[in-house]
Amino acid sequence: MLSKFDIKAVVIGGSAGSLQVLNTIFSQLPDKTRLPIFVAVHRLKHVYTGMPESLNVKSKLHIVEPHDKQAIAPGKIYLAPANYHMAIERSGLFSMSSDEMVLGSRPSIDITLGSCAEYYKKNLLGILLTGANKDGADGMRKIHLNGGHTVVQDPKTCMIDTMPKAALAATTIDQTLSIEEIINLLKTIL
Amino acid sequence: MSSTEIEALNLPEGEIKTLIDNIKKNYGFDFSGYAIGSFSRRIARFMEVNKITSIAQLTPLIKDKVAFTSFLNAVTVNTTELFRDPSMWVFLKDKILPRLFEKNEKVKIWHAACSSGEEVVSMVILLKELNLLHKAEILGTDINTEILEQAKAATYLSWRLPHYQKNLEVVFPGKKAENYFSKVENKLVFKMDEYKNVRFKNFDLVLDTSFSQFNLVLCRNVLIYFDQEQQENIILKLNGALEPKGYLVLGAQESIDWHKSSDEFMSISNDNKIYRKFKGQ
Numbered sequence: 001m002l003s004k005f006d007i008k009a010v011v012i013g014g015s016a017g018s019l020q021v022l023n024t025i026f027s028q029l030p031d032k033t034r035l036p037i038f039v040a041v042h043r044l045k046h047v048y049t050g051m052p053e054s055l056n057v058k059s060k061l062h063i064v065e066p067h068d069k070q071a072i073a074p075g076k077i078y079l080a081p082a083n084y085h086m087a088i089e090r091s092g093l094f095s096m097s098s099d100e101m102v103l104g105s106r107p108s109i110d111i112t113l114g115s116c117a118e119y120y121k122k123n124l125l126g127i128l129l130t131g132a133n134k135d136g137a138d139g140m141r142k143i144h145l146n147g148g149h150t151v152v153q154d155p156k157t158c159m160i161d162t163m164p165k166a167a168l169a170a171t172t173i174d175q176t177l178s179i180e181e182i183i184n185l186l187k188t189i190l
Numbered sequence: 191m192s193s194t195e196i197e198a199l200n201l202p203e204g205e206i207k208t209l210i211d212n213i214k215k216n217y218g219f220d221f222s223g224y225a226i227g228s229f230s231r232r233i234a235r236f237m238e239v240n241k242i243t244s245i246a247q248l249t250p251l252i253k254d255k256v257a258f259t260s261f262l263n264a265v266t267v268n269t270t271e272l273f274r275d276p277s278m279w280v281f282l283k284d285k286i287l288p289r290l291f292e293k294n295e296k297v298k299i300w301h302a303a304c305s306s307g308e309e310v311v312s313m314v315i316l317l318k319e320l321n322l323l324h325k326a327e328i329l330g331t332d333i334n335t336e337i338l339e340q341a342k343a344a345t346y347l348s349w350r351l352p353h354y355q356k357n358l359e360v361v362f363p364g365k366k367a368e369n370y371f372s373k374v375e376n377k378l379v380f381k382m383d384e385y386k387n388v389r390f391k392n393f394d395l396v397l398d399t400s401f402s403q404f405n406l407v408l409c410r411n412v413l414i415y416f417d418q419e420q421q422e423n424i425i426l427k428l429n430g431a432l433e434p435k436g437y438l439v440l441g442a443q444e445s446i447d448w449h450k451s452s453d454e455f456m457s458i459s460n461d462n463k464i465y466r467k468f469k470g471q
């Protein structure tokens with residue numbers, strides 16, 4: 001069973017349909033938390049701005065796009081910026097990179113999930129939402145291999161279920177949850 | 191081989207360090223100040239693509255010059271675009287360049303880590319359109335000799351045109367990117383005559399010492415590959431290469447905020463990562 005004090009960070013990945021889900025989730029989270037939340041979602045290339053702003057409208061937690069080598073602070077939601085992969089360095093600082101796209105995407109969900117898994121090991125909660133490709137499956141596998149807790153949005157509730165299904169096929173997923181249940185889980189651990 | 195197997199090896203930090211020492215001995219590149227996590231990730235990816243299963247297997251391979259060049263390309267990342275981050279170029283166009291050219295007879299511009307040259311081409315287009323190009327002296331440098339050859343040739347793949355157009359559109363609404371390039375087969379060749387006046391030169395930001403004074407230095411999307419300490423060294427080096435009150439432009443997700451050297455600069459545009467040398471007037 002997932003205990004509140006095992007978790008030191010949350011990482012969320014999503015693609016097609018996930019913005020709306022994120023909006024719903026963020027609008028219901030408390031205004032304070034001791035954890036950092038990392039978010040990697042596919043976004044339109046060359047739409048540089050607007051996403052953090054639009055997510056911020058409903059969220060009580062502050063949503064920011066981090067800079068390279070910025071320190072991680074608790075209580076913030078960190079969104080992978082357009083056109084950069086977002087990872088955590090071994091030093092514990094953010095690392096941005098414009099390496100080639102992975103599975104056709106930059107930011108890559110796999111890279112963010114994978115680096116969080118290596119950094120936080122068993123103290124990580126990984127959540128993969130609706131989406132139209134298999135990005136994130138490998139990242140979820142790394143979270144599981146490092147002892148972290150894995151959750152996917154219930155495929156039945158997804159706009160497009162390819163992403164959670166790919167993760168379910170790739171690795172052990174600890175919980176398959178509806179959006180409501182994801183919110184409740186977050187409320188208990190944040 | 192799948193990425194699963196590579197990871198099972200999980201590239202031990204010690205082996206990466208030995209590899210870095212080897213590269214330094216054989217080729218004179220110093221990767222010890224690169225951020226180790228992302229550096230290892232790119233090595234792992236290079237190994238995966240080339241079906242190499244261990245650092246021990248990789249080491250003798252890159253003794254070969256040709257193999258090393260492809261390794262270098264893989265680990266140093268050459269991603270770039272024409273008018274990358276268009277709002278920064280708009281800011282340069284409206285707020286920085288007119289004043290800078292008014293105040294100086296000759297304006298010296300350095301693109302440190304220019305990769306395949308799109309950033310330099312963007313500058314040349316911008317200055318030409320502002321009718322300032324004849325007053326500029328432009329230098330493009332990079333660590334990678336092969337990529338510098340591409341920058342000199344300013345020849346790009348045609349499929350990138352729509353992409354270029356989108357960015358250009360923001361900077362110069364209504365202008366057509368294709369007017370700046372000749373189409374040769376599936377390639378776009380930048381055709382502005384003045385481009386031949388741009389100088390290109392090999393320059394390693396880690397090992398080489400700066401050689402001149404510039405009014406404007408663009409050093410974008412290369413600091414992200416270094417650890418914090420090495421970033422600090424490079425920012426100081428760039429500071430040394432700036433004229434008093436010269437401008438420094440970094441990449442969209444780069445910042446000098448948490449560096450000691452931030453005292454040396456004032457921020458001109460936070461959004462566009464434009465700084466100005468503060469001291470030494």
Ligand SMILES: C[S@@+](CC[C@H](N)C(=O)[O-])C[C@H]1O[C@@H](n2cnc3c(N)ncnc32)[C@H](O)[C@@H]1O
Binds near residue numbers: 274394396397412441
């Ligand atoms: C991602 S590109 C940036 C291109 C361009 N400035 C832009 O922002 O679009 C990074 C470049 O940095 C170069 N580079 C990496 N390490 C370097 C070093 N130590 N000194 C100089 N250039 C380096 C790479 O060869 C590559 O061309």
